[in-house]
Amino acid sequence: MQVLRHPIAYRLRSILFGGRARHGVVPSAVLYAVLFAIGFVYLYPLLYMFITSLKSPADLLNPMVQWVPTEFYTGNYVKAFRVLDYPRTLAASALVSVIPSILQTFVASLVGYGLARYRFWGKSLILLLILATFIIPPQNTVIPQMLTYRRLGLLGNPLSLILPALLGQGYRSAIFILIFYQTFLSLPRGLEEAARLDGASDLRIFFTIAVPAAIPAYIVSFIFSTVWYWNETFLTVIFLEGGVTTLPMQLSKFVQAYENLYPPGVVNIFDRLNEAVKMSGTFLNILPLLVMYFILQKWFVESVERTGITGE
């Protein structure tokens, strides 16, 4: 114990374990170790996917090759690119996620603004119903919609996703309405009231004052909406099957599409479907989202902390 009271030992102790003024080295090291461990586990499926996608057929069969492929093999990607019909499905995915997202974001902001700024009878009922639309599982409403679309000849047409978005019933619309509701509640009303006294109409006030003030909420909503529409497959398969094929839809019938292009009886054994090709297809599927995420990550993470998505 005598040693610990020595000034140098004391300094050392404060550097290692932290004191009043600083985090110590040891707690920090532990923190980083834990975070790196969790981060690795978290990214494990992605790493596995990426590494496997680069393995040549020989590497796949070789039990010695686990994490480092013996060669940089891109053949899987060439095949997956063809099987996914990449340019066409990519364009389709972009189309059916971006257009509904724009409409959904805009309509959600209108509704959120109406709820945040005006007093009217039945407002709490509407808020309750908005929450209900978030809870109701899609399979409880999808069949009549599908039958109606079939009667109207809209099955397979992107309109079948666009129409609900246009009327505020798009995929997870409730979340976006609540984001805008929160955003507009937290914005000061002063400027809007001044404009109203000057005789501006309500729509004009909305477009010239409220919309510019809520730009971050628009960006966050649009990005999330695009991502969720992109990844949504339950409704897209039912509504678009036979018309438009998106990337995730093509991925879910990857085996079938592969065997159409490379019939198993005809091609040689190295061109048979293997997990490396499947993983290449999966990676190509998420690649556009990864690119988007790394470009826009500031908007994904930081503004969510600020826009008050918690909705208390």
Added chain:
Amino acid sequence: MRVPNVFRREVGLRTREALQGYGFVLIWILGFALFTLFPLVETFRYSLNQVTVTAEGIRLSYLQWANYTRALFTDPSFVELLIGYSIETVVSVPVVLIFSMIIALFLNRGFALRGLFRTIFFLPVVITSGPVIKELTAQGAASAPGIANVPAVVEFLAQLPRAVRTPVEYLLTSFILILWFSGVQILIYLASLQKVDKSLYEAAAVDGASGWEMFWKITLPSLSTATVVNAVYTIITLSHFSENKVIRYIYDQTYNVHGGIGYASAMAFLYFANMVSLLAIVYLLLTRRTKKESA
């Protein structure tokens, strides 16, 4: 007919405000009626009928509750799938809540690589979709690395009774996937952590509270709202996920000769009821807990 009456004008302003408000939400009310309420009522009507799809449209023949009793008492797989789903959800919710809370607490401290880790932990939100998850699970990339295949673990699992084994096995084989559903929850916890009044911690530190005590007495109670929000969000996301086995089963039955639209609709409503009761149970458990704490 302009009456310069203060009272009249007040009423007029109120009505005008309400009308403008309705103007903004009208589009949503219309959409709700067309795309949610009407299909929901229709689906319920289908669930009470035998539905035959013909060239002109659909034909209904009334069955009362036969579709429901069939799903609950005759169908060999539906109830089993429903129980499996409930167990998986009940196992996943605490895992997601605890994990996202720990990560949020980490990320709430200022440290050098905070941005990098935040990017990593939020990544799954961006890339998680049914087909991607399906491919990854099929390759075994979703289990906690290696653990599920260790012979000792397999042997240990084999000795457990079935009721215990299923959830544990699920936890081991899909551990990473469960964690992948925590992205938004981490953000909600972070947002909530940043709203906690810093002076509370300072006051507690002056009174000699340890970090451990501060977590239980200050941090955790402050996160109670976020916890409820997160639990509800987790249950709903898991229940709506398109690779969910019950959803897949209902979807397959829709196009099945022996199932059909009416039967699938009945199962959809049973599934919905099951999900709502799970939500209610978790909600009550969490709110009662927090009430006790604040009392």
